Amino acid sequence: MEHSDFVRWGIRDAYWHHGVDSPSAFIAEVDRFRLGDSAADIRARTLVFDAEAEGRGQAAELYAALTCPKDYLRFTAEEAAQFHVQPGATAMLTHRLFDWLDDNL
Known part of the structure:
Protein backbone atom coordinates (compact mmCIF):
# COMPACT_ATOMS: atom_id res chain seq x y z
CA MET A 1 0.00 0.00 0.00
CA GLU A 2 2.84 2.39 0.72
CA HIS A 3 4.11 2.14 -2.88
CA SER A 4 0.87 2.58 -4.79
CA ASP A 5 -1.90 5.13 -4.34
CA PHE A 6 -4.18 2.92 -6.43
CA VAL A 7 -3.63 -0.17 -4.28
CA ARG A 8 -3.97 1.88 -1.08
CA TRP A 9 -7.26 3.36 -2.29
CA GLY A 10 -8.56 -0.07 -3.39
CA ILE A 11 -7.81 -1.71 -0.07
CA ARG A 12 -9.21 1.17 1.98
CA ASP A 13 -12.31 1.26 -0.20
CA ALA A 14 -12.84 -2.50 0.25
CA TYR A 15 -12.42 -2.13 4.03
CA TRP A 16 -14.94 0.73 4.08
CA HIS A 17 -17.50 -1.22 2.04
CA HIS A 18 -17.28 -4.12 4.48
CA GLY A 19 -16.92 -2.14 7.72
CA VAL A 20 -13.53 -3.59 8.66
CA ASP A 21 -10.07 -2.21 9.36
CA SER A 22 -7.57 -5.03 8.86
CA PRO A 23 -6.63 -7.65 6.29
CA SER A 24 -7.71 -10.53 8.52
CA ALA A 25 -11.07 -8.90 9.27
CA PHE A 26 -11.59 -8.26 5.56
CA ILE A 27 -10.86 -11.89 4.64
CA ALA A 28 -13.18 -13.15 7.38
CA GLU A 29 -15.95 -10.79 6.28
CA VAL A 30 -15.69 -11.60 2.58
CA ASP A 31 -15.57 -15.31 3.34
CA ARG A 32 -19.12 -15.05 4.73
CA PHE A 33 -20.47 -14.32 1.25
CA ARG A 34 -20.89 -17.69 -0.36
CA LEU A 35 -23.81 -18.32 -2.68
CA GLY A 36 -23.51 -22.07 -2.42
CA ASP A 37 -26.79 -23.89 -2.97
CA SER A 38 -28.78 -20.64 -2.73
CA ALA A 39 -28.35 -20.02 -6.46
Whole structure:
Protein backbone atom coordinates (compact mmCIF):
# COMPACT_ATOMS: atom_id res chain seq x y z
CA MET A 1 0.00 0.00 0.00
CA GLU A 2 2.84 2.39 0.72
CA HIS A 3 4.11 2.14 -2.88
CA SER A 4 0.87 2.58 -4.79
CA ASP A 5 -1.90 5.13 -4.34
CA PHE A 6 -4.18 2.92 -6.43
CA VAL A 7 -3.63 -0.17 -4.28
CA ARG A 8 -3.97 1.88 -1.08
CA TRP A 9 -7.26 3.36 -2.29
CA GLY A 10 -8.56 -0.07 -3.39
CA ILE A 11 -7.81 -1.71 -0.07
CA ARG A 12 -9.21 1.17 1.98
CA ASP A 13 -12.31 1.26 -0.20
CA ALA A 14 -12.84 -2.50 0.25
CA TYR A 15 -12.42 -2.13 4.03
CA TRP A 16 -14.94 0.73 4.08
CA HIS A 17 -17.50 -1.22 2.04
CA HIS A 18 -17.28 -4.12 4.48
CA GLY A 19 -16.92 -2.14 7.72
CA VAL A 20 -13.53 -3.59 8.66
CA ASP A 21 -10.07 -2.21 9.36
CA SER A 22 -7.57 -5.03 8.86
CA PRO A 23 -6.63 -7.65 6.29
CA SER A 24 -7.71 -10.53 8.52
CA ALA A 25 -11.07 -8.90 9.27
CA PHE A 26 -11.59 -8.26 5.56
CA ILE A 27 -10.86 -11.89 4.64
CA ALA A 28 -13.18 -13.15 7.38
CA GLU A 29 -15.95 -10.79 6.28
CA VAL A 30 -15.69 -11.60 2.58
CA ASP A 31 -15.57 -15.31 3.34
CA ARG A 32 -19.12 -15.05 4.73
CA PHE A 33 -20.47 -14.32 1.25
CA ARG A 34 -20.89 -17.69 -0.36
CA LEU A 35 -23.81 -18.32 -2.68
CA GLY A 36 -23.51 -22.07 -2.42
CA ASP A 37 -26.79 -23.89 -2.97
CA SER A 38 -28.78 -20.64 -2.73
CA ALA A 39 -28.35 -20.02 -6.46
CA ALA A 40 -31.12 -22.55 -7.05
CA ASP A 41 -33.48 -20.30 -5.05
CA ILE A 42 -33.13 -17.44 -7.53
CA ARG A 43 -36.17 -17.53 -9.80
CA ALA A 44 -36.14 -14.20 -11.63
CA ARG A 45 -34.45 -13.90 -15.01
CA THR A 46 -30.88 -12.97 -14.17
CA LEU A 47 -28.19 -11.16 -16.13
CA VAL A 48 -24.62 -12.03 -15.18
CA PHE A 49 -21.79 -9.74 -16.32
CA ASP A 50 -18.25 -11.01 -16.57
CA ALA A 51 -14.95 -9.48 -17.64
CA GLU A 52 -12.07 -11.20 -19.37
CA ALA A 53 -9.48 -9.85 -16.90
CA GLU A 54 -11.60 -10.45 -13.79
CA GLY A 55 -9.08 -12.64 -12.00
CA ARG A 56 -11.00 -13.17 -8.79
CA GLY A 57 -14.54 -12.98 -10.09
CA GLN A 58 -17.09 -15.75 -9.83
CA ALA A 59 -19.49 -14.75 -12.59
CA ALA A 60 -19.08 -17.94 -14.61
CA GLU A 61 -19.62 -20.09 -11.52
CA LEU A 62 -22.74 -18.11 -10.59
CA TYR A 63 -24.09 -18.42 -14.12
CA ALA A 64 -23.52 -22.18 -14.12
CA ALA A 65 -25.26 -22.57 -10.75
CA LEU A 66 -28.38 -20.63 -11.74
CA THR A 67 -31.40 -22.72 -12.73
CA CYS A 68 -33.62 -19.75 -13.56
CA PRO A 69 -33.83 -18.09 -16.98
CA LYS A 70 -30.43 -16.43 -17.36
CA ASP A 71 -28.13 -14.53 -19.67
CA TYR A 72 -24.36 -14.12 -19.60
CA LEU A 73 -22.48 -11.11 -21.01
CA ARG A 74 -18.70 -11.30 -21.10
CA PHE A 75 -16.65 -8.21 -21.88
CA THR A 76 -13.24 -8.49 -23.55
CA ALA A 77 -9.97 -6.61 -24.08
CA GLU A 78 -10.85 -6.27 -27.75
CA GLU A 79 -13.78 -4.12 -26.61
CA ALA A 80 -11.56 -2.24 -24.08
CA ALA A 81 -13.95 -3.61 -21.47
CA GLN A 82 -11.99 -6.45 -19.91
CA PHE A 83 -11.83 -5.10 -16.36
CA HIS A 84 -14.25 -5.17 -13.44
CA VAL A 85 -17.21 -2.83 -14.14
CA GLN A 86 -15.80 -2.11 -17.62
CA PRO A 87 -14.17 1.26 -16.81
CA GLY A 88 -12.78 1.62 -20.33
CA ALA A 89 -16.12 1.07 -22.02
CA THR A 90 -18.97 2.46 -19.94
CA ALA A 91 -20.93 3.40 -23.07
CA MET A 92 -20.77 -0.21 -24.27
CA LEU A 93 -21.68 -1.51 -20.82
CA THR A 94 -24.74 0.69 -20.52
CA HIS A 95 -25.79 0.01 -24.12
CA ARG A 96 -25.71 -3.76 -23.58
CA LEU A 97 -27.39 -3.47 -20.18
CA PHE A 98 -30.22 -1.29 -21.46
CA ASP A 99 -30.71 -3.54 -24.50
CA TRP A 100 -31.06 -6.49 -22.14
CA LEU A 101 -33.51 -4.57 -19.96
CA ASP A 102 -35.55 -3.59 -23.04
CA ASP A 103 -35.70 -7.22 -24.11
CA ASN A 104 -36.48 -8.68 -20.68
CA LEU A 105 -38.65 -6.28 -18.73
